[in-house]
Each structure stands twice: as C-alpha cells, then as structure tokens.
Amino acid sequence: MDAALARAFEDTWPAAEYADAGGLRVGRGLGAGGRVSSARAVGTWRPDDIGAAEAIHRGWHQQPMFRALDDDTRLIDALRAAGYRRETPTAIMEAPLSALTGQPIPPLTTFAIWPPLAIQRDIWTAGNINPARQAVMDRVAGPRTAILGRIDDRAAGAGFAALLGEVAMVHAVEVLPQFRRRGLAGWMMRQAAAWAADRGATRIALAVSRANTGARATYDRLGFVEVAGYAYYAKPL
Known part of the structure; x- marks a missing residue:
C-alpha cells in the first residue's frame, strides 16, 4: 500500500480525535467500530508504547485494540506476546x-x-x-x-x-x-x-x-x- 492510499484510507474514515503513545497513534471512536477505535503504528515504536496506548484507550473508556498490517510482524509478535488475539482479517483492494x-x-x-x-x-x-x-x-x-x-x-x-x-x-x-x-x-x-x-x-x-x-x-x-x-x-x- 503506497503512501497516498494509506493516507486516504485513514483520512476518509477519521476518528473523533487522536492521541500518540510514542510511535503508536490511538483513535477515539465514540462507538463507531474498530477502524476508528484502534491504535496503529505511525513511526518507530518501543514495547512500552503498547502499555501507553492501552492507557489512552482506557482513559477514553474504550476497549484496548490495535490494528496491524499483515506484514508488520514486529508489532504483531509484540501484541501476541502481550495477550492480544487476531480478529477480523481484512483486505485492502x-x-x-x-x-x-x-x-x-x-x-x-x-x-x-x-x-x-x-x-x-x-x-x-x-x-x-x-x-x-x-x-x-x-x-x-x-x-x-x-x-x-x-x-x-x-x-x-x-x-x-x-x-x-x-x-x-x-x-x-x-x-x-x-x-x-x-x-x-x-x-x-x-x-x-x-x-x-x-x-x-x-x-x-x-x-x-x-x-x-x-x-x-x-x-x-x-x-x-x-x-x-x-x-x-x-x-x-
């Protein structure tokens, strides 16, 4: 997915607000589903950023959730090690x-x-x-x-x-x-x-x-x- 498509994918279905936890960006969805209520990598992140993202989720009273591209094996492995399970595999076409x-x-x-x-x-x-x-x-x-x-x-x-x-x-x-x-x-x-x-x-x-x-x-x-x-x-x- 090239940069123009990646930006359009996010900007045409935006969260109510965003907050960054290091290299992870958390969306506040206000009940609008996982696309806008998840955290995703936007830069270089550290393992501690996962816990910081969870704290933002909880502060917004939403379930901690992350969205990871299929080829982002580093983030996927870290989430699985932290007890997260894969849900709703999705294709971008x-x-x-x-x-x-x-x-x-x-x-x-x-x-x-x-x-x-x-x-x-x-x-x-x-x-x-x-x-x-x-x-x-x-x-x-x-x-x-x-x-x-x-x-x-x-x-x-x-x-x-x-x-x-x-x-x-x-x-x-x-x-x-x-x-x-x-x-x-x-x-x-x-x-x-x-x-x-x-x-x-x-x-x-x-x-x-x-x-x-x-x-x-x-x-x-x-x-x-x-x-x-x-x-x-x-x-x-």
Whole structure:
C-alpha cells in the first residue's frame, strides 16, 4: 500500500480525535467500530508504547485494540506476546477508475447525494452502520458523497465515498437483504467511480473483511486487486 492510499484510507474514515503513545497513534471512536477505535503504528515504536496506548484507550473508556498490517510482524509478535488475539482479517483492494467507468449505469439505478437522505441512513442502520459510524462520514473534511442504490423502484442500498487527492475510498456499502445478489452493489461502485472521476481521481479503493466472500467476489469481478491486508488485535473481555 503506497503512501497516498494509506493516507486516504485513514483520512476518509477519521476518528473523533487522536492521541500518540510514542510511535503508536490511538483513535477515539465514540462507538463507531474498530477502524476508528484502534491504535496503529505511525513511526518507530518501543514495547512500552503498547502499555501507553492501552492507557489512552482506557482513559477514553474504550476497549484496548490495535490494528496491524499483515506484514508488520514486529508489532504483531509484540501484541501476541502481550495477550492480544487476531480478529477480523481484512483486505485492502484498489482498481483504476477506468475499470469501473466504461459501462453505462442503467437509468434511475444509482445516485450520488450529499447530505444523505433519511432512507439511506435507514438502510445503513438496518445493517451494521449505526449512527455512531454515520457520524464518521460527517467528520470527513474533503469531497464526499452518499451513494443511493435502487431496485424495483425503491431504495435498496446505500454507500459512502470520499476523496483525498487522486484516491477515492468507498466505505459502508449496505444492500438490504431482500435485494442482494442482483448486482446492485456493483452498480453502486460504478456510481462512486463516476463521481470520483468527475473530481479528478484516478483510482478507487476499499476494505473488505476476508470472511465476506460474496462482497469479495463482486469486487474481483469489477477489477479490484488486493494491495494490502490488516487485522485487529484485542484481548478477550
């Protein structure tokens, strides 16, 4: 994962605030999930920094959690030695926008809208994107949009896209269960790509749980390739 993608990955889904413990940076998530409630390496760190990061977590009343790239074996080994266990292995994937923008989107299938409509927020809430996670979208400083997907003349899917430089990131893609496996997620991704292309982006990226094989298959078909991976590390409660 190059520096531009790494920065877009963080800046388009930001924590409420950050605090550094030596070479580790801790995010305050306010209930918005592990991405924004974890600590990660941002520089040279020492073993004592893990304990300092834990203290920041506890001061914010959130479970100590770390996020480590799959190739950061030093941090992974230190966390395992401290009793942390690996959770939610995740792939980071990207594609050139040209892979998604060459096919016309069927009329009235997807729209890019900001701020999100109430129905989009309802779709997110029906999935795993609770109001705390939706608040993350409101914190994004750069260009952003909410993607609405429609099937059978009704709202069926919602997603979020944001831009940093030439990199567009897509987050929070949800399709209502009764409308899944009908290709809507793919059209929503194409809409996000079209929106990003209009604003000067050249590539699009996302993170997907390795357990979500259905979504991964969709992204593979659209031309995404894996460029990095990470997992969370937490202690049993």
